[in-house]
Amino acid sequence: MGDTLQPSQRYEEIGRLLEHSGEMAVEEFAERLGVSRETIRRDLSRLDAMGKLRKFHGGARSVTRSGTTIEKEGPFAHRMAENAEAKNRIGKAASRLFARDDSLFIDTGSTTIAMAQALAKLQGLVVITNSPRIAATVADNASHKVFLIGGAYGADAGESLGALALEQIAKFRARHVVLTIGAIDATSIMDFDVQEAEIAKAMIERADRITVLADHSKFDRRAVFEVAPLSAIDTLVTNVRPSAAMVNALAAASVELIVAD
Template identity: 70%
Template structure:
């Protein structure tokens, strides 16, 4: 494959997925990782993509474009190192005996793993996996929300879950999201968005955990306006326009070190 054709294939792959690792691109293109790194460097210089350590992403997704979300098993594998870095940066934000809502997501699962060895917390979650992870530490008090079981992400959803969330009051809601633009944070699933909104309503402070691939995207269902978010933890600094919107909303932005 000629370099020019390879460049276009890389751009097409990123347009579909949003971002890919060097290893994934090398496998898809049947070339060496070093070739992919050189191609990404060239395309980054040309302003056609944004390169980051270990991969690349599209420059931005137009705000009017509605995107679909990958199945949960694939999301668990995407940006795994970034999610671990975010989790490690977020875990120390909470004090012993704090109460936390934690919703279901690949990043919040990483957060629960980072939180498991911390001092005692009270956690309320709709994720059996997160509940089991935290309960294994024996110091945490864990409440598992019930409801209709969502098979893809392994979570409790629906009216029963929302009713049970309403019986709690927590100091913090720690949430993962599907997309964030300069106005709001969003999700791709209406029931997941409802759970997140219910947790926000019953929490004093809101912390969002989102890797860089979520920035400058739009999903169908709004979870909250930016002004309702207190802290945002991510792995790479957002674009200048996104950073200005975050600052204007009064959000504390924490960029995790890899």
């Protein structure tokens, strides 16, 4: 099929595929169109330059999805469904970083919810979270001690936010903080919501080590609110090895990179 398509026809087909799926990997594009991955990478670069899509390492996503631009986040239920398999792999890999008697701040996110399911299979953790869903998931294992942060309720993601939540976070001290993020580039981790960014910053201040969970769609992306510089992160867990430039930036910042398989 791909050998008979002109570039303009491939561009149209790529656009159609993204309109349906929202996001797709290079390998899947190549298989669907019957061309090499290198051809797809060139096509994606050209379409990205034209503003037709957003290319990231390993694939591309639609510039618009359900009427929202790429530099915004969709509803939490939609984010839960996106890259679900990748998030489960990241969550399982991240859970292996922790052991009995570890204490963890965990913020609210689709990937940390996936991690909570893996944490429930461990023993003897202390978990402090602003997510009722994470709290309930981890508390299914009676060996864990769980503290649920209260505050103004954010109905979309089901999380506690605002001044009361920040005040309660300040009463705890934990060895680890595990964060999900909206975006990451070669300088910092970022979020799209100022209140969620404030929660993450407060947890960082009260923890010794920072672990960030980010699927491949978060790389080489920018959001409005900076959470922390890259140099503040201890460990980054993802599902696809980032670009060479990003790997170099992580190494320069002394960030341990874990790619879940």
